[in-house]
Amino acid sequence: MIIGFPDDTEAAARFATSSNGGHQIVAFYTTDSIYEREAQRMTASAHRLGLMVASTPVASAGSWVRNASMKATFLSNERRSKRGPLLYVDVDAVFHRNPWPAFDGHDGDLSVYYDEAENRLIAATILINDTPAAARLMEIWKDRCNQDPDIWDQVVLEKIIAEDAASKTPEFDVRRLPASFCWIFDRVSNKRIETVYIEQLQASRETTQRPRSFGRISKKLARRRDRVEEIDRLLFASRTADLLERPGEAA
Numbered sequence: 001m002i003i004g005f006p007d008d009t010e011a012a013a014r015f016a017t018s019s020n021g022g023h024q025i026v027a028f029y030t031t032d033s034i035y036e037r038e039a040q041r042m043t044a045s046a047h048r049l050g051l052m053v054a055s056t057p058v059a060s061a062g063s064w065v066r067n068a069s070m071k072a073t074f075l076s077n078e079r080r081s082k083r084g085p086l087l088y089v090d091v092d093a094v095f096h097r098n099p100w101p102a103f104d105g106h107d108g109d110l111s112v113y114y115d116e117a118e119n120r121l122i123a124a125t126i127l128i129n130d131t132p133a134a135a136r137l138m139e140i141w142k143d144r145c146n147q148d149p150d151i152w153d154q155v156v157l158e159k160i161i162a163e164d165a166a167s168k169t170p171e172f173d174v175r176r177l178p179a180s181f182c183w184i185f186d187r188v189s190n191k192r193i194e195t196v197y198i199e200q201l202q203a204s205r206e207t208t209q210r211p212r213s214f215g216r217i218s219k220k221l222a223r224r225r226d227r228v229e230e231i232d233r234l235l236f237a238s239r240t241a242d243l244l245e246r247p248g249e250a251a
Contacts, residue, residue: 005231014049024086026055027055030059031058035092041094042091042093042095043055049095058070064207066150069156072145072156075141076135078128079135080138084130085130086130088126091203092202093125096197110128110172111177121155123154125198137161141153141156144156144159161174181197183198186223186224201227201231
C-alpha cells in the first residue's frame with residue numbers, strides 16, 4: 001500500500017494546525033555521505049509543516065553498522081543535555097504530518113516501533129521522554145553499543161528492553177508506536193492505515209547494494225529511487241522555480 005506524499009497545498013493546510021509545543025526533534029548524519037542529502041530532504045519536509053529539526057553532522061565510523069551504532073551515544077548525550085520530550089528520527093525519512101499531537105498517551109520513558117510481521121524493534125523513530133529512567137536506558141544502550149559497535153544498534157536496544165521486561169522488577173516503561181510513525185513506503189506487509197506521520201525511505205539500500213551484472217540495481221533500490229524522485233519533485237520544485245526566476249541569488 002503506497003500513500004501519497006503531501007503536495008504544497010496539503011502541507012500548507014497542515015502547517016496551519018501544526019504545533020511543536022516546545023518539543024524537540026533531533027537527528028544525526030554522517031558527513032561526506034549520501035546522508036547529507038537525506039538530512040536536507042527530511043529538514044525540508046519538516047519545515048513545510050512548521051517543524052524544526054536539530055540535525056547534527058558527525059564523522060563516519062567506517063561502516064554502515066558502526067555509523068548506526070553511534071545513534072546510542074548521540075541520543076544519550078541529547079537526552080542528558082536537553083529538557084522536554086525528544087523525538088529522534090533517522091534522516092532518511094520525511095514528515096507527512098506534525099507527529100506531536102498524536103503522542104498523547106505516550107507518557108512512559110520510551111516509545112518505539114516494532115515491526116508487526118517480525119515483532120522486531122525498528123529504531124528509526126524513537127520518542128524519548130524526559131525521565132530519569134529514559135536517561136538511564138540511553139546510557140545503558142550507549143555502553144552496550146560501545147562494547148561491540150559491530151552489532152546493529154536496534155538489536156542491542158531490543159535486547160536491553162526484553163531483558164528488563166523479563167526481570168522481576170522492570171525499570172523501564174516502554175510503549176509501542178504504531179506503523180504510522182515508521183512507515184516503510186514499499187513494505188508488502190503494510191496494513192491499511194489512513195494517516196502517515198513519518199515515512200522511512202530506506203537509504204541503507206544505497207549503501208548495502210551488492211554488485212550486479214551490467215550495473216543493474218535491485219528492485220528494492222529501484223523502488224526507493226523512484227519514491228525519492230517523486231518526493232523531491234514535491235519538496236524542491238517550488239524552490240527550484242524561484243531560483244530559476246532569480247538566477248543571481250545563491251542557493
